[in-house]
Amino acid sequence: MSSKKKFCETQKCLFVILVAVAAAIAAICVVTLTDENLREKRSLESLPWWKTSIVYQIYPRSFQDSDNDGTGDLRGIKERLGYLSDLGVGAVWLSPIFLSPMRDFGYDVRNYTDVDPLFGNMADFENLISEAKDKNLRVILDFVPNHTSNESEWFYWSERGHKKYKDYYVWSSGIECAAGCDDTGGRRPPNNWLSVFGGSAWKWSGIRQKFYYHAFLDSQPDLNLRNKNVQTELQDVLEFWLQKGVDGFRADALKFMFESPNVTEDETGLTDTFTWIEADNHNLTTNLPEVYNILKGWRAVLNKYGKDKFLIAESYGISHEIRDKYYESGSIPFNFALIQYLNKSCTALCMRDVIRDSLGGLNSNWPNFVLGNHDNSRVSNRFGPETIDAFNMLLLTLPGTPTSYYGEEIGMRDTFYTYNETKDTAGLNYNETQYMEHSRDPERSPMQWDDGLNAGFSNGTPWLHVNHNYQLINVKAQKLADRSHLKVYQQLAKLRQDPAFTHNSVQFVNISDVGGNDKTILAYIRAQKNSDKYLVVMNFGHQYANNVDLSKGAGSENGMVVVNAMSAYQKEMIDLKSVTLSRGQGLVIKVMCETDAMAHRPHAFGLTGEVQRKIKGKYSEELEQGARTWIEAVLEIELVPGADPNTPLGERAFQESLKNGVVLCNLMNTIKPGSIKKINQSNMAFKMMENIENFLRAAENYGCKKIDIFQVVDLYERQNMTQVVNGIYALGRVTQKNGFMGPSLGPKEADSNPRNFDEDVLKAGQTVIGLQAGSNRGASQSGMNFGKTRSILD
Numbered sequence: 147m148s149s150k151k152k153f154c155e156t157q158k159c160l161f162v163i164l165v166a167v168a169a170a171i172a173a174i175c176v177v178t179l180t181d182e183n184l185r186e187k188r189s190l191e192s193l194p195w196w197k198t199s200i201v202y203q204i205y206p207r208s209f210q211d212s213d214n215d216g217t218g219d220l221r222g223i224k225e226r227l228g229y230l231s232d233l234g235v236g237a238v239w240l241s242p243i244f245l246s247p248m249r250d251f252g253y254d255v256r257n258y259t260d261v262d263p264l265f266g267n268m269a270d271f272e273n274l275i276s277e278a279k280d281k282n283l284r285v286i287l288d289f290v291p292n293h294t295s296n297e298s299e300w301f302y303w304s305e306r307g308h309k310k311y312k313d314y315y316v317w318s319s320g321i322e323c324a325a326g327c328d329d330t331g332g333r334r335p336p337n338n339w340l341s342v343f344g345g346s347a348w349k350w351s352g353i354r355q356k357f358y359y360h361a362f363l364d365s366q367p368d369l370n371l372r373n374k375n376v377q378t379e380l381q382d383v384l385e386f387w388l389q390k391g392v393d394g395f396r397a398d399a400l401k402f403m404f405e406s407p408n409v410t411e412d413e414t415g416l417t418d419t420f421t422w423i424e425a426d427n428h429n430l431t432t433n434l435p436e437v438y439n440i441l442k443g444w445r446a447v448l449n450k451y452g453k454d455k456f457l458i459a460e461s462y463g464i465s466h467e468i469r470d471k472y473y474e475s476g477s478i479p480f481n482f483a484l485i486q487y488l489n490k491s492c493t494a495l496c497m498r499d500v501i502r503d504s505l506g507g508l509n510s511n512w513p514n515f516v517l518g519n520h521d522n523s524r525v526s527n528r529f530g531p532e533t534i535d536a537f538n539m540l541l542l543t544l545p546g547t548p549t550s551y552y553g554e555e556i557g558m559r560d561t562f563y564t565y566n567e568t569k570d571t572a573g574l575n576y577n578e579t580q581y582m583e584h585s586r587d588p589e590r591s592p593m594q595w596d597d598g599l600n601a602g603f604s605n606g607t608p609w610l611h612v613n614h615n616y617q618l619i620n621v622k623a624q625k626l627a628d629r630s631h632l633k634v635y636q637q638l639a640k641l642r643q644d645p646a647f648t649h650n651s652v653q654f655v656n657i658s659d660v661g662g663n664d665k666t667i668l669a670y671i672r673a674q675k676n677s678d679k680y681l682v683v684m685n686f687g688h689q690y691a692n693n694v695d696l697s698k699g700a701g702s703e704n705g706m707v708v709v710n711a712m713s714a715y716q717k718e719m720i721d722l723k724s725v726t727l728s729r730g731q732g733l734v735i736k737v738m739c740e741t742d743a744m745a746h747r748p749h750a751f752g753l754t755g756e757v758q759r760k761i762k763g764k765y766s767e768e769l770e771q772g773a774r775t776w777i778e779a780v781l782e783i784e785l786v787p788g789a790d791p792n793t794p795l796g797e798r799a800f801q802e803s804l805k806n807g808v809v810l811c812n813l814m815n816t817i818k819p820g821s822i823k824k825i826n827q828s829n830m831a832f833k834m835m836e837n838i839e840n841f842l843r844a845a846e847n848y849g850c851k852k853i854d855i856f857q858v859v860d861l862y863e864r865q866n867m868t869q870v871v872n873g874i875y876a877l878g879r880v881t882q883k884n885g886f887m888g889p890s891l892g893p894k895e896a897d898s899n900p901r902n903f904d905e906d907v908l909k910a911g912q913t914v915i916g917l918q919a920g921s922n923r924g925a926s927q928s929g930m931n932f933g934k935t936r937s938i939l940d
């Protein structure tokens with residue numbers, strides 16, 4: 147111990163340890179804090195529930211099966227209500243549960259006021275509602291007013307020309323056809339209108355000897371909304387469910403509700419396929435203004451049951467003008483901008499523009515955002531699995547009501563199904579080479595609850611098999627883990643109850659103004675008068691973002707990280723003048739006044755987290771992201787006892803450490819972006835990685851029950867990525883409550899600005915892994931740091 151200490155002294159402790167203790171530079175905070183309880187009370191009292199709730203979409207077939215027939219059901223959902231309230235969502239929207247032949251899995255309704263036996267019965271529904279109420283969860287049903295199933299009674303009678311029903315649907319005799327129309331009574335469709343699911347939107351009925359119009363499958367005939375009886379029938383359906391106590395509706399496919407009454411007219415400029423996201427070229431079949439009156443009628447019905455009934459409308463690709471009309475008519479039109487306009491090439495700057503545009507001109511209309519649903523690929527597949535937390539953070543911290551799709555809270559991924567396994571008719575309408583573009587099965591795979599049979603979804607054979615990754619990605623594992631997507635989501639859900647988030651405006655931080663890359667970093671402030679002030683910052687770039695100065699945007703130099711997409715629950719101080727984020731990392735930072743910041747200083751260290759990621763499979767994936775991420779992976783996963791013989795001081799330190807019951811791992815690498823193969827083949831560290839088991843065993847031998855990581859990885863951007871980077875790791879056990887060892891910020895900072903760590907941060911019995919990194923000086927630093935460690939540990 148003394149030799150280390152001496153070493154330390156002779157070097158004047160220039161490379162003292164860690165970590166980002168927030169600079170105690172005075173900052174004038176623009177925030178005035180008021181009593182928290184008061185504020186909360188006031189805000190909750192004055193806002194309708196849907197302004198403070200996350201809407202969680204359940205695809206009932208895939209959520210939880212209670213009777214082992216392989217399909218999810220209402221009792222299954224009821225069993226999981228506890229999970230949903232723990233998760234922090236306020237409302238569940240159920241995709242259709244009504245009697246249906248299931249050609250479009252419930253979006254083809256046979257009877258709107260019956261529960262399909264596959265999902266249970268009316269008693270099950272009533273139980274679900276009452277249990278949900280007990281748990282303070284709202285229930286929203288999916289209302290499908292544009293079309294019914296061709297097996298509905300209405301259609302049956304319409305097809306047979308029954309007096310009451312004959313005009314319930316959109317019928318046309320078509321046009322006389324010279325040849326090749328024997329199957330269609332010698333006639334052809336009246337126009338060129340297309341079905342969203344492929345081919346003509348007209349289908350011949352041999353019974354009626356006419357064509358009927360279907361915007362979707364030919365088993366989904368469009369209702370004729372110009373018929374007053376149809377309008378009344380639909381209002382009755384709403385009443386029926388409102389009387390059962392539902393809190394609102396998601397209304398399906400509204401832009402298709404009306405078609406031009408002049409069926410002799412063709413649409414122009416059509417391409418072969420028609421996705422329902424698309425808006426152009428369908429001005430005879432979509433977005434006809436007649437829909438607004440219908441909506442007003444529904445709103446009036448809803449209002450009879452209370453002013454806070456929710457009505458959210460599905461309409462893709464609508465202009466702001468149409469959007470505003472939806473609002474005016476008493477509904478909230480889903481804002482699909484994050485689905486429609488974000489893709490892998492949309493930078494953070496582009497995202498900001500998309501969000502701005504979404505919020506543009508809303509005035510007092512309440513915003514909403516949605517990132518995924520049963521018709522679109524999952525977030526993980528659209529943007530990469532490493533961005534899950536950042537996207538959940540985005541969704542849950544933007545203004546307005548967020549809608550979350552089941553499974554996104556744990557980062558579920560699309561599941562591949564072969565053509566033969568495919569169930570979605572939208573996919574099966576195409577051939578084996580095209581079906582994947584159209585099938586929506588991948589995003590509908592069963593919820594992954596645990597690592598047991600069928601991921602805990604069903605003991606029967608699931609209607610769609612579960613994703614093969616369920617043993618890694620599941621609720622149970624993420625509940626147990628110290629850090630996980632689920633936990634980040636929960637934290638965010640809780641946080642967004644804060645009045646800073648329950649209003650409709652957001653203030654973007656202009657990243658390029660503060661020397662950062664606005665293509666990479668998206669940052670904004672959420673605050674309102676008399677509320678706390680939060681800075682949300684996310685790295686959507688492909689690399690690390692280093693030392694971004696957010697102090698100006700935040701109006702303070704001090705902040706406390708309250709949600710960190712890459713860390714455990716622990717709160718940490720952060721220096722807003724220098725914020726560093728890895729790809730996919732997001733932080734919600736409570737902007738602090740100086741006094742506040744000082745009060746929190748003892749917690750001022752870098753990111754912490756339990757060693758979780760010991761999964762080898764993940765390793766190669768991480769490698770792809772470049773050296774920076776790789777170091778992190780090493781930090782988190784792969785530490786083994788051993789010393790690099792090339793670094794004598796490290797070796798000596800290691801010997802010393804062993805004597806003192808501390809393991810030091812010394813790792814020396816040349817890391818260049820893209821040099822991954824080389825690392826794979828020749829690198830010693832890589833070999834170490836194979837020894838993860840050994841490491842963990844060794845750690846156990848030293849009595850390490852909990853391994854905390856203190857991480858200030860700030861290595862090679864500064865060193866230009868081409869230089870040698872040494873990473874030296876130490877594992878130790880804190881025997882007294884007085885400090886710890888951690889990484890140095892590197893020679894430059896360490897020389898000029900030694901940062902001492904506040905005492906009493908670590909508790910006795912905690913295990914510490916520290917990283918020491920610098921260009922050519924890792925070894926000596928390791929010796930020093932080790933000395934320091936020991937002095938702490940002893």
Ligand code: GLC
Nearest residue numbers: 250253362398399422520521
């Ligand atoms: C909506 C639904 C989709 C369904 C279609 C027809 O777009 O979200 O799943 O296939 O309407 O009902």
Ligand code: MG
Nearest residue numbers: 368402403404
């Ligand atoms: Mg229609």
